[in-house]
Amino acid sequence: MKQKTFRIILAILITGISHINAQENKTKDIIDPCLSAKSNDYMDRQQEALLREVAEVMDANPPKYPAARIRQTALYLYDAVMHDKYVAFRKPVQDFFHMRIEKAITDIENTRVDEGAKIWKLYNMGFVIKTNSVTIVFDLVRAASADSKDFELSTDIIKRFAEQCDVLFVSHKHDDHQDKTVAQIFIDAGKPVVAPDQFWKEDPIYSKITHLKREANKVQELKIKNGKMNLNVVIYPGHQMSGTDVNVPLVLTPEGINVAHLGDQINEGAFMIDYDWIDKVSNNFHVDIMFPTNWTNELTRIAKGFDPEMTILGHEDELGHKVYDRDPFWGDTVFSEPSLKEFLSSGYPYLMMIWGESYHYIPKKK
Ligand SMILES: [Zn+2]
Numbered sequence: 001m002k003q004k005t006f007r008i009i010l011a012i013l014i015t016g017i018s019h020i021n022a023q024e025n026k027t028k029d030i031i032d033p034c035l036s037a038k039s040n041d042y043m044d045r046q047q048e049a050l051l052r053e054v055a056e057v058m059d060a061n062p063p064k065y066p067a068a069r070i071r072q073t074a075l076y077l078y079d080a081v082m083h084d085k086y087v088a089f090r091k092p093v094q095d096f097f098h099m100r101i102e103k104a105i106t107d108i109e110n111t112r113v114d115e116g117a118k119i120w121k122l123y124n125m126g127f128v129i130k131t132n133s134v135t136i137v138f139d140l141v142r143a144a145s146a147d148s149k150d151f152e153l154s155t156d157i158i159k160r161f162a163e164q165c166d167v168l169f170v171s172h173k174h175d176d177h178q179d180k181t182v183a184q185i186f187i188d189a190g191k192p193v194v195a196p197d198q199f200w201k202e203d204p205i206y207s208k209i210t211h212l213k214r215e216a217n218k219v220q221e222l223k224i225k226n227g228k229m230n231l232n233v234v235i236y237p238g239h240q241m242s243g244t245d246v247n248v249p250l251v252l253t254p255e256g257i258n259v260a261h262l263g264d265q266i267n268e269g270a271f272m273i274d275y276d277w278i279d280k281v282s283n284n285f286h287v288d289i290m291f292p293t294n295w296t297n298e299l300t301r302i303a304k305g306f307d308p309e310m311t312i313l314g315h316e317d318e319l320g321h322k323v324y325d326r327d328p329f330w331g332d333t334v335f336s337e338p339s340l341k342e343f344l345s346s347g348y349p350y351l352m353m354i355w356g357e358s359y360h361y362i363p364k365k366k
Helices: 002-029 037-060 069-082 091-110 155-164 180-188 204-208 269-278 299-306 339-344
Strands: 117-121 127-130 135-138 167-169 220-224 229-240 244-252 258-261 289-291 310-312 358-361
Touching: 037 069, 037 091, 091 117, 091 127, 091 155, 155 180, 167 180, 167 244, 180 204, 229 269, 269 299, 289 299, 299 339
Parallel strands: 135 167, 258 289, 289 310
Antiparallel strands: 117 127, 117 358, 127 135, 220 229, 229 244, 244 258
């Protein structure tokens, strides 16, 4: 009898403990509330396996135009992973992101560019361009827009970018493009941050930002390397529809390689006025590389205006967006216009890259 009572008490205790464990598991492990802890664990393992496969395909088939056919399959697989609503909360995906960016900055630190320009793709519209004499970065962010603390890049890694880059260009006010913490790190490192004057106005950082004139075709000199070098830059006065100013810098590197970053430039309604300059960029400058978003409208018309040697698309699978709006590599034409699909068959050379990938651009002999 005594033994039986003991067993009952033991059973109650064990059930209680396992119940507590189950509760803990619930709060600790369940990322997607529609799934059980076991199914969530499965999703973690699946996303890890698929990303590992994508990275292996990409590493074996680096970006070039035209791309190896298998890259398309890998990009579509990557789209599938990135359209898991909770992907930025999954530890293996966070690790993958951090590892890819860590690999990129280590490569930037150890690369000397003797010819042309080397380009690294970071998060969203973040790109580093390194020539023999300058290193510039566009729209570098920690990826706070994904709203997952553990997904964000550390300030330590951003400091390494600030160490390597001579200037940070910020296209516009949205948080998948601007990051005040990143801007402050660049300013603390003595590196200029060039941005439109629409944001951070109430913050002490505002007075430290370089607000170049937004004027089509006007070459302005930007002091870099502690004033030892002048970098020639044009800031085209772009917009993201109404209300948002987008700086579209065309950077004229000392090596004669000219790169244009379009931020979230998109023309609509009254802002068709932007075509006044978009249609004529190539009448005034030779453009080597253009970096537009993959979802902008009339991409082929923009390409005709810039007439770039190479287009490197960006903004795919931005995790701060709702699932239907994480514009995929496969080119959804229901939410976005068929602009991307048209552009891809227009004959303009282009590249699609994932986090941390690089491309060495060698200009054609003139
Ligand atoms: Zn954006």
